[in-house]
Amino acid sequence: MEAQEYLRLTGTVEHIVYQKEESGFTVLELASDGELITVVGEMPGVAEGEELVLTGTYVAHPTFGSQFRVSVYERQLPATAGAIYKYLAAGAIKGIGPALARRIVDRFGENTLDVMEKAPEQLCQVKGVSQRKAEEIAQEFKRIFGVRAVMLFLSKYQIHSSVCVRVWKKWAAMAVDVIRENPYVLCRADIGLDFDQADGIARSMDIAPDDPRRIAAGLQFVLSHNLGNGHTCLPAETLIKVAGTLLEVDRAALELGLEDLSRENELVVCSCGGRDFVFLPELYAAETYIAGRMALILSSYPDLGQTYDRQIDALQEQLGIVYESRQRKAITMALNNGVFILTGGPGTGKTTIINAIIELFEQRGDKVMLAAPTGRAAKRMSELTGRQSKTIHRLLEVDFRDGAGTVFKRDERNTLPADVIVVDEMSMVDTLLFQSLLRAMKLGCRLVMVGDTDQLPSVGPGNVLRDI
Structure with a gap:
């Protein structure tokens, strides 16, 4: 080719x-x-x-x-008066339309853009431009030039323009100074530059291989990279070993770097079973929240051993089926507990049990909402239950905000109107998504989780169903 x-x-x-x-x-x-x-x-x-x-x-x-x-x-930037007029008249600078652009260019000609940059107060000489208006135009002009400066600065490193946009939105006019101070900030999750690229920029700035900034970024990169492998944390020993291979620096420098990051709350070190594990703060907060919220739900519904034989018998007669003893036990456990997990492979009767659980909750007057991690799974759940099911993202009303990651409209301040939430294909739900779901559940809401631990794991970090 x-x-x-x-x-x-x-x-x-x-x-x-x-x-x-x-x-x-x-x-x-x-x-x-x-x-x-x-x-x-x-x-x-x-x-x-x-x-x-x-x-x-x-x-x-x-x-x-x-x-x-x-x-x-x-x-x-356009150099002739005609080109400058077209540039301004097209709305390149907020606050200047075709009519005002004509008056400004008629007054300053080819010097128009120089005036905006270096002597914006002279714009007050133009009819319709107050001192405040001149200041606003100057600020907008500086903003535009700031974007250009960032793109010009990063272009020599072959950085993609989409990264330049994220850099500008993050640090605005300070962007170039921030990067010069520490090029490894480009590895932040909200910027998304690969560590090797940031490392190349750092080398061009003569930043030493054992510089604390490089060591900190390397440790954080290894943890972030392992999120893609499903890990919410790494043993400290493993982290230091892998980072040492990546950075080619001695162990003492890495241990000191890890201590500094922990002290500054950039990483979290947690001891468990005699070993230290290292988390990114977001993942540590998520796992801590999940554990606390699950404990709260369980304590809110202590299993008092209530039986539901009469209701189950009536449902059998209504549906014309007979539940096996294990199915009756599972239905009873779901109705007695705040959290219920139903696992099993294909053909084990999970759908029959779920339909019974949903029906009996609804007979008690509870509002039940159904969800699954993917559109395909949600559609299948709707077909099997005869009720509406949504993806978890749709249930939580996802709002993809540029630069802010995934944001949900449903949270503690805007909880879901559900008494019971049933989630299918739980093996595909990752830690951060599960945390978001729990945050959107009102106090007293029950949770039923259905899945097969041998099925596909989540794409994101964490193996929630297996861990629970």
């Missing part, structure tokens, strides 16, 4: 067809050498009137035809 030939295009942005703020993905029309070219790629913040230098390839889209797909782009 032949390697793609990369080309360079220089031109002016004539029209922004589409732009997604979160990722920076943009479709625009570029005027280059008398031709209008459709350009696609991640170019956050690009506005009409800007001059761009693009590196990329031509591709053939099945619907939209020939397009220039950008791999690398450089931005240059």
Whole structure:
């Protein structure tokens, strides 16, 4: 297969067809050498009137035809009065529309952008621009230049533009100074740069291999990496061994780094069974919360040994079936306890038991809500129970906020209106999702968990069903 030939295009942005703020993905029309070219790629913040230098390839889209797909782009502010007017009139700077853009450019011409950057008070000479308005324009101009500065700074390290956007949203005008102070902050979960890339930046800044900043980042990276392997923590001995191989530094430096991170609450060291285990704070908090909340639910419903033979017999007659002794025992346990776990492989009668549990809870006047970790599992649960089932994310009303991870609208302050929650395929539920579910349960809500510990484990960290 032949390697793609990369080309360079220089031109002016004539029209922004589409732009997604979160990722920076943009479709625009570029005027280059008398031709209008459709350009696609991640170019956050690009506005009409800007001059761009693009590196990329031509591709053939099945619907939209020939397009220039950008791999690398450089931005240059417009230099002529006409280009500056188009840039401002397109809304590149918040607060300036076409009419005001015309008055400003008529007054300052090719010096317009210099005035905004270096002497914004002169904007008050333009009709309709108060001192407050001039300050707002100056602040917006600085913000835009801040994004450019971050992208220019990181571009020499071949950092993806989407990472640049997250960096700017995190630290704004301080971003470049923050990175120069400690390039390993780019490994944070909310920024998402790989440790090796951050390490390369650090080497270019002559940061020593045994620098405390590098050791701290390496320890945190090893823990974060192991979340993908399902681990919520690592034995301290294992962490130090793996980090030592990654960083190629001596054990004493790693132990000192771990002590510093623990003291600063960047990592949590917990002793259990004579061994030290190391957690990322978020995972330690989640496991601690789960243990405490489960204990609270269990203590709220002590099993008093109440029997439900009459209700189960009536249900048998209603449905025309006969429950085996183990099924009757399971149904009774579910009705007597605040937490009930039903496990077993395919064909063991779990569905029959769950339908009975749901029916008897509803006969008592309890509101039952059903959920599963995946859409497929939720659909199957609905088909088998004849009741609505949702994914756990949908049940908790997920709100994917850029830069803030997964956020749920349902929590302690906005609990679910359920007396009983039944969760199927529990083996696929990870620690953080289970914590979110428990936080959304009102006090007194019961929990029924169904699953098979031999089935697929969760994608995220933790093996909740097996551990419980």
